[in-house]
Amino acid sequence: MLLNQQELENKEQWTEAGIRVPTFDRAAVKRQTETAPTWLHLGPGNIFRAFPAMLMQKLLDLKQVDTGIVVAEGYDYEIVDIMKQQNDNLSLLVTLKTDGNIEKSVVGSIMESLKIDRESKEDYQRLVAIFENRTLQMVSFTITEKGYSLTDSRGNYGQQIVEDFTNGPEVAESYIGKVAALLHCRFLAGQLPLAFVSMDNMSHNGDILKSAIHTFASNWQENGLVTPEFVAYVNDPEKVSFPWSMIDKITPRPDETVAQMLRKDGFEEVDYKITQKNTYTAAFVNAEETEYLVIEDAFPNGRPPLDKVGVIFTDRHTVNQVETMKVTTCLNPIHTALAIFGCLLGYERISDEMKNPLLKKLAEKVGYQEGLPVVVDPGIINPKEFIDEVVGVRLPNPFIPDTPQRIATDTSQKLAIRFGKTIESYLNSDTYDVASLEAIPFVLAGWLRYLLGVDDTGKVFEKSSDPRMTEVSAFVKDIKIGDTTIDRLNLGALLKDKTIFGVDLVAVNMADKVLDLFEEMIASEGAVEKTLRKIVE
Template sequence: MKLNEILSDSFNAAEWEAKGYELPKYDIAAVAKKTHDEPTWVHFGAGNIFRAFPAAILNDALNTGKYDRGVIVAESFDYEIIDKAYRPYNNLSLLVSLQSNGTIEKKVIASITESLKADKLFGEDWARLVQIFQAPTLQMVTFTITEKGYSYNDADLARGLDAVFAMGKLTALLYERYKAGKLPLTLQSTDNCSHNGDHVKAGVKAYAERWAQDGIVEAGFVDYINDSSKITYPWSMIDKITPRPHEKVQAMLAEDGFEDNNTIITEKHTFTAPFVNAEEVQYLVCEDTYTNGRPPLELGGALYTSRKTVDEVETMKVTTCLNPLHTAMSIYGCMLDYTLISAEMADEDLRAFIQKIGYIEAMPVVTDPGVLNPYEFIGTVINKRLP
């Protein structure tokens, strides 16, 4: 059993399904063709979280038959990921969801239709990105590049359109979209950091203003990236744990006969694989301000709401309903020589301790954001996520 078999004429779907592998319910080739010709979504950051979450919920949306476009992934930092984890497998991957009851869900993800290296060093890839950013159909660009991925400095600002940091490359591509007719676009961070859309906006603004000051771009480009009817930078809250590939999962896949179970370690110390192992629970709450439409990710479980509500959800998670519980368990677990959070959850004293932190200490100070119930959120942490 190998991922590339799925696209072959001799593919035996029954064998995979008999072993519990969920296969795409849509025409993979047709979606890839439609996406190439009329792209709607580009994502920067080809790491594990992207394949396990944004790409996976798009896969679910495609399975409904109510949408027909995939996502194009661009990697701006570690190009080995593209060469070793994407292209050898025709951009297919396997999502292995570890359930709290001990069962495992195995789902083939085929929603990623192209994988590109976001750097001018790779001429064909960069030319394709320029073409995509010039397309009127492009609706949004998303990111999982970690909080430090939004950084910039004077040296990179001075490089102009040849900037090497992610935000500089993004701004250069936005300039192509500006020249193509000041086309609208939404830049949606899905990184796990507070008010993440502001990080994107700060980076783009820094590059655009410096380039205008240096006479590299016209002043109208600065107006374009600041015009909320053209470009928006929504906030989001994302929550899903996707650890590096684990040997227990590899062994399970090997026992199934699934051969693409190797760990890939790049020179930049990225740990990846043709599969991603992740927890079953996930949340993506986005501020619904899109200037050119958006893919219907609500079909895969994403929630769309106001900026205020996104902020309340993030505050609920970080200050009361998840982070303090997990941190407390980790600290006391280390003191008591536990090596797994799941093992701690079998300790009646520790479990009761975490329940008291959540239900007794947290609830009086938490604000109910409305879209996610705090009691249910904590219940999921205690009964599904930590176990």
């Protein structure tokens, strides 16, 4: 069985292999989407195909909507080449349940995939047409945390960004520049309303997206390239909204064990590819069953009825609380702690780490002991129950092939959100003392230790990709396992960097604690585990 429209016509072969197929008329939905697109998604990676695309499929099957999703890629064009040319925009979703049951579904809600690339003229013109279409209701994003950044580590705009500011929307070439240019087309088409929905794991993700788009609009206005009305349009929530959201579903990279299982079922397209841009992509996506999507209900042109398939629409305040709970205390900090120490202690599965009592205790200490006290109960999801599920059910799920190496990707982009916010909450609290934190400084010290690229047995490992890896690794380049002293002044300069840690760790008196723990962890082989034991026991 190959994943394409022609093979999908033979429904029996899929059903016999235990794979669900879409029940809606894909050709009719495609026609309708061509004339009246409602949803455009940017960044059609694994999470999008496993979760939002599946939600739309459910709505299509329920006949609640009659259009599908158009996806566009502005960074890694290989993804759309594969999806379109080999798979007719279909994906196979494999849901790995905690009881070992597996559910397989063909996801057919993606109707078109386009490149946000001026050289791909047809695609770009189609995108302009979609943005000019009154029917478009939302543009959503899963482009990773770094996708929104316009500046380098020193806070300076990148060269492409500066050129785009000067050259204007007609020729903008940077990712967000092109998105802002497409929004400008919509503005010119009559100031049509639209929601820009970031679904990336960032605090206040809507504001981060808004700020990036607004930066282009205001620079273009200053340079006389757009009218002030365009800036007003971007700033008017009745016209362009940037809802905040919280998305949660562990979606590991396509995994070999899942591929083997699919092969046995007669599914032939099981190879995954690591693209030139380091995206792990395959015809299938594998994910856990648990999923949460909470979105601020601010859609000036309406929205698909996603509430009918489990999405919670609420006010910004509640989204903020849910997101703060998940990203800054109850899930992602635990994940990052396990990522760093998993790589240092030689693990290749998050679920295996949870069998190690020391790592389990670290996860619990980060979550229950240090995060939970300062988290506000959002009312719609209980934080304690949420961590219970994360630590007790989701992370130990042996059927989820998630790796510490995947979560360790882009750690420099994640520490500020995942730990800095909690440190700030302690600093602002009358009840809790920042000096009482142990697990958080230990994880930050663990990251310094990780940067050495040598595990606790002295074996060299490949560090996961990170846009600031070269720069941050330079701080530890002269440090070796067995060193008894470190250059505290030099490392202090790194620990002061608020763009990485969210706070100046020197100013908040946490740097010494981090460096003491780091020193302990470089003392000898085995010192990481020894220090971990000291922290959790």
